[in-house]
Amino acid sequence: MAKLDESLLADLPPFSRLERGQIRDILSQASSRRYDEGMAIFSEGHDAERFYLLLDGYLRVIRSTEGGEEIIVLHIAPGQLFGIARALQRDTYPATAIAAAESIALSWPMTLWDEFTKTYEGFATESYKTLGRRLGEIQTTLTEMATQAVEKRVACAVLRMMNQSGRRTEDGIEIGFPITRQNISDMTGTTLHTVSRLLSAWEKDGVVASRRKHIIVTNPHELVLLSGAQG
DNA sequence: TCATTAAGATGTA
DNA sequence: TACATCTTAATGA
Numbered sequence: 001m002a003k004l005d006e007s008l009l010a011d012l013p014p015f016s017r018l019e020r021g022q023i024r025d026i027l028s029q030a031s032s033r034r035y036d037e038g039m040a041i042f043s044e045g046h047d048a049e050r051f052y053l054l055l056d057g058y059l060r061v062i063r064s065t066e067g068g069e070e071i072i073v074l075h076i077a078p079g080q081l082f083g084i085a086r087a088l089q090r091d092t093y094p095a096t097a098i099a100a101a102e103s104i105a106l107s108w109p110m111t112l113w114d115e116f117t118k119t120y121e122g123f124a125t126e127s128y129k130t131l132g133r134r135l136g137e138i139q140t141t142l143t144e145m146a147t148q149a150v151e152k153r154v155a156c157a158v159l160r161m162m163n164q165s166g167r168r169t170e171d172g173i174e175i176g177f178p179i180t181r182q183n184i185s186d187m188t189g190t191t192l193h194t195v196s197r198l199l200s201a202w203e204k205d206g207v208v209a210s211r212r213k214h215i216i217v218t219n220p221h222e223l224v225l226l227s228g229a230q231g
Numbered sequence: 232t233c234a235t236t237a238a239g240a241t242g243t244a
Numbered sequence: 245t246a247c248a249t250c251t252t253a254a255t256g257a
Contacts, residue, residue: 149232149233150232150233151232180248180249180250181249181250181251182248182249182250190233190234191233191234191235192249192250193233193234193235193236193250193251193252194233194234196249196250196251196252197251197252199250200250200251200252210250211242212241212242212243212248212249212250213249
């Protein structure tokens with residue numbers, strides 16, 4: 001379990017402009033919790049009682065359709081605030097957050113949100129920047145869904161995860177959390193069969209290497225070409 | 232071009 | 245073993 005220390009928050013955008021004492025105050029009101037892979041931090045439609053900061057791990061944010069299908073809206077990386085329904089003028093969570101890998105998050109009662117944004121210089125600004133970035137990402141995905149062929153959508157999704165969570169390895173850049181074919185199909189609006197076929201084909205061409213729940217992009221440039229203007 | 236169906240292989244708890 | 249994950253082929257919209 002991570003030790004709660006001021007240095008934990010000092011470098012993160014929502015807190016970077018604050019003084020040590022202020023950070024200590026904020027930390028003293030936070031709870032820290034660990035989540036196993038697959039565990040929900042909160043669920044769509046539930047009362048938004050707390051807001052969170054991801055310290056370690058990765059999250060999937062999913063929404064369910066009327067038909068019961070699950071759409072992966074976006075991923076959350078360490079250092080990001082999430083569950084900040086208050087910033088959206090909501091009192092319920094708009095989506096479900098699932099730990100994609102073992103994760104650690106801090107949380108505060110939502111009642112502190114207004115106090116934080118009022119009291120702490122830069123906190124609100126940075127939070128809205130986060131929201132803006134996410135909205136942009138969702139918009140991009142939406143446009144892709146409507147206009148791009150499946151192979152390009154899947155290539156874009158893999159690239160996005162690589163950019164957000166990639167780690168260097170000898171063979172290439174590995175996506176930093178467990179990810180299944182089903183997960184990718186939930187991100188791109190296709191089937192796991194199609195994703196499986198595409199990844200197999202890319203593996204044969206040396207673009208990616210994958211074992212179960214792990215994907216390494218061995219040729220990022222080629223993947224960019226597959227995602228881009230002309231495939 | 233892509234979803235669906237089906238059937239089998241392989242990894243994991 | 246039971247279950248999840250992944251692969252491949254065939255078929256049809």
